[in-house]
Amino acid sequence: MSESVDADRDTTSSVRHMLLIASEFDRLYLEGEVPIITALSKRYSEADLGFVPDVDFASGGQQALGSIEGGGIDLALVFNPPADMPMGDLIERARAFSPAGKLAFLTRNKGVLDQEGEIDPSAFDSIFLMPEGIEIVPRIVQFMEDRSYLDDPDRDEGLSHIILLDIENMADRSHAIIAACDAVWARLPGIMGRKTALKEKIRAFERRIRVMDAIRYGGLEKALHRFGDRVSLVISDQAPIKGIPSLPPLELTEENVSDMLIPEDLVLKDEGVTELGSCGDLRGLERLLYSTRPSPDQWKSIRPWLISRTEFEIVRDMDAFLRDASQDWKAHLIDLIKERRRSGGSGSVMDFTRSAQVKDEFTRIGSGQLGGKGRGLSFLKGLAMSLDRGKYSNLTIKVPRTVVLATDVFDQFLKNNGLDPEKLKDETDERIVDLFLRSDLPSTIIGDIRHFADIVRNPVIIRSSSLLEDALFQPFAGIYASVMLSNSGHELDRRFKHISMGIKYVYASTFLKRARAYLESTGNHNADEKMAAVIQEVVGNTHGELYYPDLSGVGRSYDYWPFPTCRSEDGTVSLAVGLGKMIVDGGATFKFCPVHPRSSFLGGGRECLDRTQRRFYALKFSPTVRSNEFGEDVQIVLEDLSRAEEDGVLDSLVSTYSCENDRTYPGCGRDGPRIVDFAPILQMKRFPMAEVMKDILDASQRSLGTPVEIEFAMNIFDDGENAELYLLQLRSMRGRDRRSLADLDSVPEDEIVLRCGRTMGNGEFAFNDIIMVKGRELEGRSADALVKEIGKLNKEVSSSGRKHLLIGPGRWGSCDPWLGIPVAWNDISAVGVMVERPVGDRMIDPSQGSHFFQNISSLRLGYLTLDAEEDGSALWSALDDIPKAYESDRVMHLRSERGVRVLIDGSGSRAVMQIPGGQKV
Amino acid sequence: MAEKGFNAYKMAQDQFDAVAEKLELDQASRNLLREPLREYHFSIPVRMDDGTYRVFKGFRVQHNDARGPCKGGIRFHPQETADTVRALAMWMTWKCAVADIPLGGGKGGVICDPHDLSMREQEGICRGWVRQVYQNVGPFKDVPAPDVMTSGQHMLWMLDEYEKLSGGKYPGFITGKPVGMGGSLGRTEATGYGVIYHTREALKDLEMDISKTTAAVQGFGNVAQYTIELYNQYGGTVKCVSCWNQQEKKAYTFVKEEGIYLKELRSITDRYGSIDFDKAKAMGYERIPGDDWIEMNVDILIPAALENSITASNVDRIDKRVKLVSEGANGPTTPEADSVLSSRKIMVIPDFLANAGGVTCSYFEQVQCNMNYYWSRDEVLGKLDEKMTQAFHGVLDLTKHRNIPLRESAYMIAISRVAEACHLRGWI
Structure with a gap:
């Protein structure tokens, strides 16, 4: 049985496994001409369902009970009473072992049923009298399935x-x-x-x-x-x-x-008399509707025909549509048929079509796979449709208009243009990008891309969606490129050209240095990788030359470091004004727990002024993109928050700080510094954001079977009363381990250099190399030079095949050089454990929504965030005795033969750093 | 060229009359559109290599230019007739109109056999042809292109002569030029790709997944090869190609059940388009008679070689599995066979719609030349796909609304567009 069939098992009423209880003699009789398995195989192969019910045999009651107790029997069919136990006992014990399984009785001899006390017909789900031949058995299976289906309101x-x-x-x-x-x-x-x-x-x-x-x-x-x-x-x-x-x-x-x-062919008649035409399928019905003028009554004959063709979605939609009466039902039905026909051949993902005018749709170009992001979006689309819309009165949940270029398009692109992954290994990033941008897209898709450019006038983002991204422990967050395009300008040719270039750039990113370093560190090869590309309308509103959503967010169903009143399982949501880049790049954001949305992670009063978001990302409309500057951030700008206030978007998103009483007031109604705490939404409940996020995270986690992370964005309508929340991306994430892999208590006190109460990872890590940034201050202006220096040291350690312990102030990988050192993944690819120290006296929260964080957690690296107290009591001087392989004003590389160890209790979020052998500290 | 008893012009006029009747066109429109607007008949004296002089008969027919400059090829053929050129000019008008490109229809020719002429003599004919009509053709009047037995080289001679006489640079005077000399990227593959763009859309309407379909192709020239190339890229399987053997002067069909491999077949095809028997056999191809391509057990038939390939006498040999005929060639289906296909509910994409990719890309070449700015291949083919798809759906919509075959819809759309243009200009 295939995996996909197994996956459907719980959601269908099909009998997948039956047990025939018959004596050896009876079985010989039953299977005299045709074995039961053959009869079932013949019937089910006609239906081409990908499965045939399995059949087990039991020659007596005891053997039958053994099989039933083993589980998985959907139907037990008893042929004549067993010899080794009373029928009543068999029924009673079978029911006890498998309450949901069906029990049926088959006999040739009606007299068996009349024997007093022997058989109680009502104890069976059904009783059958056997006519000539074995053929009744497949019909019994079908009949019992019908009973299961009609008995179960969740299935019927x-x-x-x-x-x-x-x-x-x-x-x-x-x-x-x-x-x-x-x-x-x-x-x-x-x-x-x-x-x-x-x-x-x-x-x-x-x-x-x-x-x-x-x-x-x-x-x-x-x-x-x-x-x-x-x-x-x-x-x-x-x-x-x-x-x-x-x-x-x-x-x-x-x-x-x-x-x-109901006849297989539908015959439409004019007022029940003159035949207008007939059809045998949806395509025929569409044509019939086009070429005739059916009267409203004719829906009554179309409806049962559609039901007989199992087109329930169309029927339900039409039933709801017709409740509003007096509308053009024919046009609506044609639209539904068109949509249904498009989705019919490819499961839930519709093929892209140029005739569709539906705005919020998720479609595919090509016939290959969707990749990790594409699959996630496909799931989110289904989730958005299945949520109870009435529950969130003023908040609509959607997926933005998206088209996925499936992986076969990528393969075709490489093949047509002679781009050999092996040969690209030796090329520079610049050369690879140039080669890709000068290549042609496959002729099979360019018409569709052009049509997409024609109908979409809002900015678009083109994102990688790689096959390897599917892997839970290899999230590839931010490893491949995303390209955001303002897609402005009236010329279709120009918009088409930019989108084409964006696709090629995303394709090229598969082979760039950053991706190669990540692939190497995760034990993958370029040859394993296949890339789909997601082209998606960017969620936002136009404000002059800028375009951005009111807010963006990342929700996680598991919080590594929950607020004291919350549990890890309550999850966490990070929000920011403007584009989500602020969150995924580790900038200043607002964090809340969806179960207790009033708890603030910003702190109260003046404290929150230091931590609040002050700038936001937006897309700047620009009609030109030069190919030699083509990159993922080419049209993104960082703006001061005051610009958002001028644009009138802050009133629903911020509070105002009053220095007179050290309090904050929701909204922009008074003068004073703005605190981005989303109080009008979370505290005044203008929108059910917390409730929605909780429902979405719970439903996603249930379906994926692991904790999840969801990116989203929200637009508030001009009336301030209604909003649309768009789900943008879904990833699985790793929760905390249940069992610690390190025994912290066994470490002698005098060997401990530092202790930490905010950690990730699990186990014991040993290092000979430590790369350490000196001090606790950040100098934003010289951040680039520092990153280069770290990258160089990382390369040295990496080339010797070792891992290093990385220590420095602030949030590693933050896009904001005042919050942390803005290293990219390839700058620290050989890291084993990283330690974050406070910046001055200020502790920087780990950004759980960032791509950098996602990689750390999924790759099971060690991660320690020290607060001021822990940092103050750490015995940094113990490191002074370790020889320095390199030292500059800002950074040093320590190389110890004896080594240092970091032990992390993965279940309890504790860690210690140890210099083994004891030392004077 | 001209079959005994068959007059292409009469056939084109009959077709027009039938559609005009359905469209209920007024009489003046009928009178105007059933004949060319202008015709030029002239003599071209050429000094031959042996020092003698020969005079060749040349034509240019401009059927209608209400929607834009005339567009059409120049044919060099010994059996060329004025009526054939008239019919072809009229069909060009309809082809440009159904593809909705702003051009009218024209056609030209010279009665000659290039096989008997040296390149210098052919150059003389080309330059002589231009000298006779240069005042009546040009980038904004009438734009010639290659056709039967003329090539990019002939177009460059004609362009050179035109520019000499006109005293300027007018690369948009003529299309079909080599890339780098004013030609357009994508032009070579345009006709074949266009056939598949239409085929793809038709299959969507038939609810057939193109990647799971099979096809039989008649022909292995430019149109057939690029048709197969793009069809393969969409995942379709071509089970056979039928092609002409120059040595034996007859056609053969080369079959491979698991699908022909275009690259290997190209490698064993000579410049006349004949496939090497022995090498094909070694590659696992079965050779069967040329006509047998029509009875293959496939979903799609693509006649991309000759006119009159599907006739009353062989239409019954078409397998019941066939759901679609895409006419890559001009006039491959006779009216009698067409009725049979219609009664069997086999969809037929008519020739002047299916192979309109060529003239559409010629139009793109002309546009680029007039701007003297050239597009990337992506841009050319993206626009081509867009044009073809729009044209197909325009025709399909009418077919659905009127419950008529695609051919009839295509003619109705084309003729009504041209008639409308004539009305709007106040001609009638």
């Missing part, structure tokens, strides 16, 4: 048609079951034939016509009442009921039944 979508049986005679009933099940089965190829994705086939299979005994619902009348117009046929030995298609059970055949069901 309330639309499938039903054939009701109202037959007293056991033999007639069994014949009717065979005829009805066969008529239903015969229709499956026509319904599922064009569906190529297995998921689609299984869904259609689930929505087939169901066959059920009326007696199960208290008789025919009650069953009709319960199922209403879902009943398409009654097979009854009683007099027919007016208005309901009925058949007597005598001389029943598959053809009789089929003739009474």
Whole structure:
């Protein structure tokens, strides 16, 4: 059974594993002509579902109970009573082992049922009298599936048609079951034939016509009442009921039944008389609707036909649409059919089409894979659609208009242009970018890209979506390029050119130094990598020459260092005004816990003035992009927060500090410094941001089975009352380990150099090399020179195949040189543990939303953030005895033969640094 | 060229009359559009290599220029007739109109057989042709292009002569020039790629995944090869190609069930487009009669070689699996065969729509030349794809609304656009 089929197992009513309980003798009789497995295989291969039910055999009650106890049996079929135990015992114990499994009884001899006390028919889910041949077994499987489906309100979508049986005679009933099940089965190829994705086939299979005994619902009348117009046929030995298609059970055949069901071809008639035309599929219906003028009543004949074709989404949408009456139902139905036809062949991701005018859609160009980001977005789109929209009255949740260039486009691009990954290894970054920008995109996609450039007039971001990004422990956050384009200008040619260049640049980034260093450090090779590219409309609003969303955020379902009143499982959300670059690059942001949104991580009063966001990122409209300057940040600018206030976006996002009473007041209503604390949203609850984030993080974590991180952005409408929240990216993340891999208590006191209470990672790390930035001060202006120096030392350590311990002030990898040293990943690729010291007296919070942080956590590096007290009590002088391999004004490289150790308790967020062997400190 | 008893011009006029009737065109429009606006018939004296002089008969027919300068090729053929040129000029008008490019239709020719002429003698014909009509053609009047037995070299001679006579540089006078001499990137592949852009859109409407389809191709010239190239890139499998063998003077079909490999077939094809039998066999190709391409068990038939390939006599040999015919060649399906295809619900993308990629890219070349600024290949093919797709969906929409075949819709759209332009200009 394939993996994907297994994955669907819990969500379908299909019998995947049955147990036949029959004596050896009975089994010989049963399988005399055709083995049961062969009969099932033949039937299921016709349906092309990717599975055939497994069959186990048990020759007696004891053996049967052993199999049932082992689990996984969906249906146990008893053929005649077992010899080794009373039937009642078998039933009772089987039910105890598997309450959800179905039990059915099959016999050739009706007399068995009449033996007093031997068989209690009501103890079984169903009883069948066997006609000639083994063929009834696959029909029993189908019939029992129908029962499971209709019994389970979570599975029954309330639309499938039903054939009701109202037959007293056991033999007639069994014949009717065979005829009805066969008529239903015969229709499956026509319904599922064009569906190529297995998921689609299984869904259609689930929505087939169901066959059920009326007696199960208290008789025919009650069953009709319960199922209403879902009943398409009654097979009854009683007099027919007016208005309901009925058949007597005598001389029943598959053809009789089929003739009474909704015809496979839809015939549209003008006022029920003149035939307007007919169709056998959705394409035909679309044409019929175009070329005829159906009257409103005709929906009544189209609806059951659509149900019989398992097109439930269209029916539901139309039902809701028609509740508003008097609208153009024909145009709406054509739109729905078009959309359905596009998505029909490729599962949930629709192929890009140039005829679609739908704004918020997620589509694919190419037929390959979507890559990590693409898959995440596909999931988020489904999540956004499934959320209860009524719950968040003034906040709409969406995914921005997105098109993914699948991995086969990347392959084609490399092939057509003769770009060999092996040869690119020796080229410089500049040369690689130049080579890629001068190459041609595949002719198969350029028309689609051009159309995208034509219809999208807002800025776009082009992001990498690599296959390796799928791996939980290799997030590749920020390793490959993203290109943001203002996409402004009236000339389509220019916009098309820029988007094309952006795609090529993202492709090139697969082979640049930064990516190669990361691949090496994670034990991957360029040859393993395949790149999809996500082209997405940027969320934001135009403010003069700038474009930015009101706020951006990163939510994480697990908080490594929760606020004292919160738990790690409550999660954490980082927010910033403007583009999310401020968060993912480790700039100043606002953090809150979605369960306790009122708790502030900024601190209170004057303290928060030091920590609050003061600048924000925005996209600057620029009609020209020079190819030699083409890079990911080429059109992004850093602006002062006062600009956002001038643009009128701050009122819902900030508080104002009053120095008179050392308090903050939500909004911009008074003079004073602005504190970006999102109080109007989180405290005054202008929007249910915390509730939404909690729901989204919970649902995502449940689906992925690991903690998750979600990037998002939000636009508040001009009325200030309504907003749209766009989900931008989903990644899995690593939670804290349950068990510590290091024994901190075993370290002798006199060997400990420092202790830390805010850590990540787990285990014991030993180093001979320490790269240490001197002091606790940051000099933003000379940051570039310092980064180069660190990069050089890192290269030396890396070339000798060792790892180093990195110590310095502030947040490593921050984009803001006043918050930390702005190293990129390739500057510190050989790091094993990094230690962050306070900046002056100020402790810099680790930025959990940053790409840098994501890499640290996923690669299981050690990470220690010292507060002022811990830093003050650390015995830094102990390092003075270690020989210096290099020293400058700002940085030194210590190389110790004895080495130093860092022990991190991954379960408790504690760590110590040890100089083994004891020392005078 | 001219088949006995067959008059292409009459056929073109009959087609026009039938559509005009459906469009309920007024009589004046019918009178104007069923004949060319202008015709030039002239003599071209050329001094031959042996010192003698020969006079060649030349033509230029401008069918209609209401939508823009005329556009059409120049043919060198010994059996050229004025009626053939008239018909082809009219079809060019419809082709430009259905592709919605701002050009009219024209065609030209010289009665000659280049096989019997030296390059110098051919140059003399080219320069002589231009001398006779240079005042009536030009980048803003009538833009010639290569056609049967003329090439980029012929176009450059004509351009040179035109510029000499006009006293300036006018690269937009003529198209089909080599890249670097005013030619456009993407021109070589444009016709074949255009066929596949239409095919791709048709398959979407048929709800068929192009990467899972198979095709049989008649022909292995420029159009067929680039058709196969792009179709392969979309993941489609070509099971056979049929091509002419110059030595045996007959066609053969080369079959590979798992799909032909374009690169290897190109490597064993000579300059006449004939595939080497022995090498093909060694590569695993089966050779069958040329006509048998039509009965292959495939989803798509692409006739990209000759006119009258699918006829009443062979249409019944088409496999029931076939859902689409994309006409890469001009006039490959006879009207009788067309009706049979229609009754079998096989979609047919008509020739003047399917192979409009060539003239569309010629138009792009002309635009670039007039600006003297040249686009990247991405830009050219991106625009081509956009134009072709828009044209196809325009035709498909009418087909859906009127429940008529694509060919009929395409003619209706083209003729109504030209008639509308004539009305708006106040001609009628």
